[in-house]
Amino acid sequence: MKYLISLFFIAIMTTSLSAQNKIAFEVSFSEPQAHYVDVAMEISGLKGAYVDLKMPVWTPGSYLIREFAKNVESFEAFSTTGSALNAGKINKNTWRVNTQNNGRIKVTYRVYSFEISVRTSFVDESHAFLSPTGIFMYPDGQLNSASTITIIPYKNWTKISTGLELTGSKANTFIAPDFDVLYDSPFEIGNQDVFEFDAAGVKHEVAMYGGGNYDKEILKRDMTKIVVEQTKTFGVNPNKRYVFIVHNFNSGGGGLEHLNSTVLGASRNSYNTEAGRLRFLGLVSHEYFHLWNVKRLRPIALGPFNYDEENYTTNLWIAEGFTAYYQDIYTKRAGLQSPERYVMNLANSISLVENQPGNRVDPVSQASFDAWIKQYRPNENSANSTISYYSKGALIALIMDLEIINSTAGKSGLDEVMKAMYDEYFVKKSKGYTDAEFKAMTEKIAGKSFDAMYADYINGVKTIDYNKYLNYAGLTLIDDAAAGNDAYLGAITSLKDGKIVVTNISRQSPAWTGGLNVNDEILAMDDQRINNVSDPRLSEVEKFIANKRAGDKIRVLVNRDGRLMNIDIVLVRNPNHKFRIAAIETANPSQIAVRKRWLKIN
The missing domain is CATH 2.30.42.10 (PDZ domain)
Known part of the structure; x- marks a missing residue:
């Protein structure tokens, strides 16, 4: 995927528009109460007897074939004179339009949008959330084409929140340099509560839909701390502007990362409790860390994308698992939770993984590869047959971090691996990494082989020797259920x-x-x-x-x-574990030094 620093310079994007087929979308809402989006698409510069228009079958960051084309209705095509053109589907997600050699055509269709999640579109009379992969079609072979998107809000809707930039030439019209960027730029349209804060040289917009008992000033303060801490790791923030779209429901959760924005689900009345506040800030931390890990530093299979089928990788334990590890690391570094609370939650995470039978059946690398058929389609036997690459991957990140800190006497840790990978593969080489390349970089920085860790814990199902790694930091894992006879x-x-x-x-x-x-x-x-x-x-x-x-x-x-x-x-x-982590009373200075380096405490 082409993630250029100059992405949002209008002059560059205007040039790219003129160099390719010109594509313009107009989005309106004639029946929002019935959950429909009306889309008009104009394409000019066409050559040939027909053009195939395709809708993605999945959305990046959510590894499941969702068949977005199932929601499309009333597909029609017209010439510039308004005469109907012959058009019809040739496969599940492709419509062929007989252009009759017209260089410019217009296509209209409607999309039913009534699925509440961070990855699917939802429209009602109060607002519209557009997840672009399920809304916008692209001409086959033209993913590199630029487009403009004009939003016509419904009646009293007054606000549009998106990571895309306005063209400046037409009201509510945004520009995307290519379809990868368009598909990575969701829209929130309605009367959302919008507030802003600046952090790490980046302007951040927060668009809150659904109300809630949040305090804007507290959120600004806490979110700023997370942004600053994460930017320290990489030394650079890749954006000039970033948008948080937050959907507040009676009971909500989940998030999806994007190039310069994210969509978060939250519970509207939980912001004023410690648990609810940390849950939301953990989600903010997770999705923001994806700015570097996944959206730019990525497994080689995850871009350029094939929107027609699965894009397989064995490295989601890095892409998502490491992000899950860092989400809590950064809330701790930002002072939003204590080291004691962090360690307590870490012990709970170890219990969760080790109490799942599938952890002894499915290697985390295989769980990554099988995300397309398992992660989002759990059944009654899933706990027995697989493990989450989020939770297990976070524990792999933990032991890697401790191993590197210990082997380098505190000079380096997982932070240094992530920054080196970012600099080498995103900044310098502009490509994704292979599994072997990530392992090689880890070994280079640690100064030792990780063959055994990969064989036993990543590509194998051997139980992690947690105390080996925790002992580096003068800590020990204790199973309070070990002596029970329930x-x-x-x-x-x-x-x-x-x-x-x-x-x-x-x-x-x-x-x-x-x-x-x-x-x-x-x-x-x-x-x-x-x-x-x-x-x-x-x-x-x-x-x-x-x-x-x-x-x-x-x-x-x-x-x-x-x-x-x-x-x-x-x-x-009862074979289940109930772990806690305790300090070793006789910990030596080297162990204390590792602990301080790991937890970033004085």
């Missing part, structure tokens, strides 16, 4: 239509080996009726198991597809 079934249930139904079976658990199935309705245990009472703290099944001991045999009566079955199960000791 009984364990290994089944998760939920209340569905008044029935207690099994929703998950943990691999190699008593429920797994005993033959309990997902979708079984549990009626009784040891001839005791299990009441369908919903308790958010403890289910009726969990209450029953809590009164048992490891080694006890129980009989479970289930309804399986209308048939009553008794299943005998022998309970075992």
Whole structure:
């Protein structure tokens, strides 16, 4: 992808417009209450008997084929005189227009937009959020073409927030130097609450939709701290302007990175709690760090993009996992959370990964490659068969960071690896990196081989020796559940239509080996009726198991597809971990030095 520093200089973009086919979009909203976007597309400079117009099937940063073309309706094409041109689909995401040798044509279509997420478009009478990959078509083979986008807001809508720059020649008209940039520039249109702050030499716009109990001045202060800390790592901020589009819902979350903007989901009434504030700032930190890691420093498969199909990489554990690691590192460095809280959350993250059976089945590199079929399509067996490249990748970043700091006596850490990779592959070579190149740079800075780490923890499923790395920093990982003897079934249930139904079976658990199935309705245990009472703290099944001991045999009566079955199960000791990280009282000066370098504390 072409991420030029001169991206937003109007003169350069105007030149690129004149050198290629001229493309102009006009976006309006005749029926926002019905969730439609009206798109008109004019193309001039055409040659030949036809042109194929394509809509992407996925959006960068979200690795799933979403088939955006399914939302397109009423596709029509016209000549400059207004006469209809023959047009129709030739495959799932391509429309062929018979131009009749017209050099200029107009195409109109509508897009149904009613999916709330950071990666899909949503329109109603209050606002429009446009995720460009699901709105704008491109002429086949013309991804390099520039375009203008004119927004006609609905009735009383008064504001447009986007990372694109205005042309200056027409109201509400923006310019994109190519389709990669257009597809990386979402729009928020309506009456959003907009405020600004300057940080690291960059003007930042925050566009808040949906209201909320946020304090603008506090957000400005805290977001500034994150921007400043992240910019320190790379020594440069690649933008002159950046836009946060924030959608506040009753219960919201998630984010998607873009070239000079991001879209965040948040819970509107959680800003005034410590947990809610840190959750939002962690999301800000995560998506902002993507400015460097992914949007510029990227695995080689992630750009230039093929918008027609999957773009496979084994390195999402770096692209997303390292970003997940740094999101909390930076909130700590910015003073938004204490080192103690950071370490406590780190221990919880280790528990989360190590308690997932799929962690012992699926290497994190393979989980990255399979993101297209697994990450966004979890089922009842996902926890048994795969691991998140976000959470496991963050732990790989942790042990790499500690290994580098220790091996270089504090001279370098993962920060230095990320900056060196950015300088070498984005700034100098303008290309993505291979897995081997990232490993080689890590080894160069650490001054040692990472063969074993890659073989065991990245391309393998060996349990991470956390204490090896934490001990470098005078810390130790303690499992508070190790001495317990609680009984364990290994089944998760939920209340569905008044029935207690099994929703998950943990691999190699008593429920797994005993033959309990997902979708079984549990009626009784040891001839005791299990009441369908919903308790958010403890289910009726969990209450029953809590009164048992490891080694006890129980009989479970289930309804399986209308048939009553008794299943005998022998309970075992609960294998799940509950980790915490503690300081080693006898830590030596070298260990203390590593800890201070890692946590950036005096």
